[in-house]
Amino acid sequence: MAEMISLSINGVSIRVPAGTMVAAAVLIAGETMFRRSVSGEARGPLCGMGVCFECRVTIDEAPHCRSCQIICRDGMKVRTG
Amino acid sequence: MPSAASFDIAVVGAGIVGAACAREFAEAGLRTALIEAEAIGGGATAAGMGHLAVMDDSEAQFALTRYSQVLWKELAAELPAECEYLPCGAMWIAADEEEMAEVHRKQRYYSERGVPVEVLDTSSLADAEPNLRRGMAGALLLKDDSVVYPPCVAQFLVAQAQRDGATLILGRRVMRIDGNTAKLDDGSILFSDNFVLANGSSATSLVRDLQIQPRKGHLVITDRYPRFVRHQIIELGYLKSAHATRADSVAFNVQPRSSGQLLIGSSRQFGNEEAGVDGKIVSAMLQRAFEYMPGLKKLSAIRTWTGFRAATADKLPLIGPSPGRENVYLATGHEGLGITTSLCTAKLLGDLLLRRTPVINIAPYLPDRSYAVHG
Amino acid sequence: MTEARRTVDILVVGAGPAGMAAAVRARESGRGVLVLDDNPAPGGQIWRGGQEHSPSARASSWFAKMAASGAQVIAGARIVDGDAKRQCLTVEMPDSAFEVSYDKLILATGARELFLPFPGWTIPGVMGVGGLQALVKSGLPVTGKRIVVAGSGPLLLAAAAYFRAHGAIVPIVAEQAPVSRLAPFASRLAKHPGKLFQAAALRLALHRSRYRSSCWAIRASETERLESVQLQQHNRVWLEPCEYLAVAYGFISNVELAVLMQCQTGAAGVRVNDLQETSQNQIYCAGECTGIGGVDLSIIEGEIAGYAASGRDDLAGNLFKKRDKARQFAAALESAFALRDELRSLADAGTIICRCEDVTRERLEPMRSWRSAKLQTRCGMGPCQGRICGPILEFLLGLHPESVRPPVFPARVETLLRQEEETRPT
Incomplete structure (x- = not known):
């Protein structure tokens, strides 16, 4: 069984197996809207491989992080929207 | 396009200057053609920052830029959203007391001439622009300076010209002009009583002995970081570097776009006519920017590009008839002020062609002064 | 800021099947090999997640060969700039950046979905x-x-x-x-x-x-x-x-880095000769970035590139027949799944085409060139740099993307700073 780590998504703490990508963790937390587009639309992951930039979230106060390419770290704070 | 088309005036180049000219002429009832070889607003217009600046390098430069700001204020209400008009003001940053003395000199200069300005000290500057490095001596805020997105402004001006009857000829290059004919690259001939060359440093291909040189610049654009920077910010040291007319130079210059993106500049190079990005000069430019605004380091850069400013020796544009060729008018040589002074350039050329009395003295910009200087 | 400077015989970009095959064959030929990949782990998209998610025998065998080869692999390494003349790439890591000089470069940058x-x-x-x-x-x-x-x-x-x-x-x-x-x-x-x-x-x-x-x-x-x-x-x-x-x-080739390095491209992808050499001296290209052909073809092309870049043209030549066969299969694949015209009219006037900048179809229809589309609508000006909307515009309106400018992928501003400028005598 994989080791579990915890992180927070929009202030809510969740536990995921180590090695989980942030994008997967956000969806596990029940969030489908990762970001607002420039005209205000809800957006979520599209390409899953770091190219489209639709899955961007704010991680530990750094904006524009591609959640599909970043592995969850223990204690990470993720914000969507 | 019919090869027998005949116009009162044909403008070569649909950058912002050519677009503004076409609009001015068409509005005045002239049969106007606007000829663009590539994309509207795709040359130096697309490469620049779009800072609508007042400048005090000379009285003539001040008169031109200040009159331009008045014209921009009038136009602002009409500009569609995609033109991204942002009345953010500009700050000239003084790093030390010596530069602060320059701030005070400029304050007097502008105040005497009715330009709204404000001096910021160390702490008010830190409040106004929290991402600047701490400990700057202060800044001069030019409240009427603003920012636009030039390619869309050019498109808007072209559309207005077309509305008033101007003919847009897109995708054709003017190969030569003889008397009242212009030969285009598809072999067709265009007849026009007068021509205006608004094609930046390419004007040299149509008029011999033109004293303009391409001056290469680089810019970097970032992703969106709203409120990271609130004003157009320029280091006062820029005056030293931008005014060197021979050596390569860089200066800190950052601009907030209405999108939240940041444009980071600037560089000036002579004698480099290659369009490619020069890593060395980009490095120097960014190094300078980081000295003023260290937080820029961690932002995400999306693109770097280059462009060529059409530079004259006395840093004033060439506006008026080309010496020896009375029906070929020049509207080029604007260097870094082409966006700002586009509207004013169009107004002055309209004044000349229609024999109206110009609002400002046109003599300093007439091309024959450049020939007088350079023989 | 670019820090350390590395030098390597053969630099492979992309650790998918083509990149792995290239690295393995180059190592077998006695060359020093560094493989860079921007994903968190090797495997590319098809073998993403490593062996546990790709149980095929072939995937396992290549992962094993790779591990045994002695090729150095750096994951999470994003190429943001390059200079074909100086034979180097600028690489951005999550918290640092470096420049790497190569003798030979093998691009195995794969494909993305259309x-x-x-x-x-x-x-x-x-x-x-x-x-x-x-x-x-x-x-x-x-x-x-x-x-x-x-x-x-x-x-x-x-x-x-x-x-x-x-x-x-x-x-x-x-x-x-x-x-x-x-x-x-x-x-x-x-x-x-x-x-x-x-x-x-x-x-x-x-x-x-x-x-x-x-x-x-x-x-x-x-x-x-x-x-x-x-x-x-x-x-x-x-x-x-x-x-x-x-x-x-289906897929489209990731040609951006190759274009930045001034390699010629064709309708399918990066142009290569029999030895997988591009139009640029010292640069090879293998796998989906030369055209969509599937994993078999990618592996063979990777092996050929790995041999050829190591000077083993003889061993590379032994694989030409196998590659021809795989290419025939790729051609059959392409014609079987050719896209129908009706797909061009799925997007209505208000449908967003450029997702970074939210540009709708109706705003793009009047545009006569990719450059005009960019300048007038901001299409392709966002962080994906036109990777998603570019192929769409090509399919819907026949507009061809313009040249690539650095950074070839969004990068930290500090990464664009070169600490040292190496000038090669010319």
């Missing part, structure tokens, strides 16, 4: 086929979720099987290609040595799903959360409830 816009395609829950598969490989549970798979190409079947194996319900697989093209391809697949098992396995895995040809997604429920997708087959239109729609229309 997305074609339709009303509702921007709603969260609508993803690429490989895109959703990658997310599942990255830890997203899909047990009990309804996933509609749509678009075109063999990946639809493979992904549907993968989702089902992870507990998802795949009510339908909608393939735009007509059965008249698919049937000959299926018999060809079955005849192809090594693909028989694949073909049978796919059929078996899908026995409870419905596989529809001449069928495609025309609309996704336009809310903030996907509820259903509207599908069309011939004259019939119906709603299919789902939590995810995995939709993509």
Whole structure:
């Protein structure tokens, strides 16, 4: 069984197996809207491989992080929207 | 396009200057053609920052830029959203007391001439622009300076010209002009009583002995970081570097776009006519920017590009008839002020062609002064 | 800021099948090899997640060869700039950057999915086929979720099987290609040595799903959360409830880095000769970035590039016949899954084409060039740098993307700073 780590998504703490990508963790937390587009639309992951930039979230106060390419770290704070 | 088309005036180049000219002429009832070889607003217009600046390098430069700001204020209400008009003001940053003395000199200069300005000290500057490095001596805020997105402004001006009857000829290059004919690259001939060359440093291909040189610049654009920077910010040291007319130079210059993106500049190079990005000069430019605004380091850069400013020796544009060729008018040589002074350039050329009395003295910009200087 | 400076005999960009094969063959030929990949781990997209997610014997064998080869691999390494003349690349890591000089460069940058816009395609829950598969490989549970798979190409079947194996319900697989093209391809697949098992396995895995040809997604429920997708087959239109729609229309080559390095490209991808050499001296290209051909072709091309870059043209030459055969298969694949014209009219006037800048189709229709589209509408000016909307504009309006400028991928501003400038004597 994989080791579990915890992180927070929009202030809510969740536990995921180590090695989980942030994008997967956000969806596990029940969030489908990762970001607002420039005209205000809800957006979520599209390409899953770091190219489209639709899955961007704010991680530990750094904006524009591609959640599909970043592995969850223990204690990470993720914000969507 | 019919090869027998005949116009009162044909403008070569649909950058912002050519677009503004076409609009001015068409509005005045002239049969106007606007000829663009590539994309509207795709040359130096697309490469620049779009800072609508007042400048005090000379009285003539001040008169031109200040009159331009008045014209921009009038136009602002009409500009569609995609033109991204942002009345953010500009700050000239003084790093030390010596530069602060320059701030005070400029304050007097502008105040005497009715330009709204404000001096910021160390702490008010830190409040106004929290991402600047701490400990700057202060800044001069030019409240009427603003920012636009030039390619869309050019498109808007072209559309207005077309509305008033101007003919847009897109995708054709003017190969030569003889008397009242212009030969285009598809072999067709265009007849026009007068021509205006608004094609930046390419004007040299149509008029011999033109004293303009391409001056290469680089810019970097970032992703969106709203409120990271609130004003157009320029280091006062820029005056030293931008005014060197021979050596390569860089200066800190950052601009907030209405999108939240940041444009980071600037560089000036002579004698480099290659369009490619020069890593060395980009490095120097960014190094300078980081000295003023260290937080820029961690932002995400999306693109770097280059462009060529059409530079004259006395840093004033060439506006008026080309010496020896009375029906070929020049509207080029604007260097870094082409966006700002586009509207004013169009107004002055309209004044000349229609024999109206110009609002400002046109003599300093007439091309024959450049020939007088350079023989 | 670029810090350390590395030098290597052979630099491979991309640790997918082509890059791994190239690295292995170059190491066997006695050369020093560094492999850079921007994903968190090697494997590329097809073998994403390493061996545990790619149980095929061939994947295992290449992972094993790779591990034994002694090639150095750096994952999470994003190439942001390069200079063909100075023979170096600028590489950005999560917290640092470096420059690497090479003697020979092998580009194995792979492909990305082609997305074609339709009303509702921007709603969260609508993803690429490989895109959703990658997310599942990255830890997203899909047990009990309804996933509609749509678009075109063999990946639809493979992904549907993968989702089902992870507990998802795949009510339908909608393939735009007509059965008249698919049937000959299926018999060809079955005849192809090594693909028989694949073909049978796919059929078996899908026995409870419905596989529809001449069928495609025309609309996704336009809310903030996907509820259903509207599908069309011939004259019939119906709603299919789902939590995810995995939709993509095949692949397009990742040529941006090659273009930055001034390698010539053609309609299919980067142009290469028999030895996988590009138009640029010292630069080779292998795998999907030379044209979409699947994993077999990618591996062979990678091996050829690895040998050729190591000066073993003889060993490279032994693989030419095998490559020809794989290329024939790739050509058959391409014609079987050719995209139909109806897909050009899925997007209506208000459908967003450029997702970074939210540019709608109606604003792009009047544009006569990619440059005008960019300047006047901001299309392609966002962080994806036109990677998603560029191929769409090409498909819908015939506009060809313009040249690539650095950074070739968004980079920290500090990465654009070169600490040292090496000037080679000319």
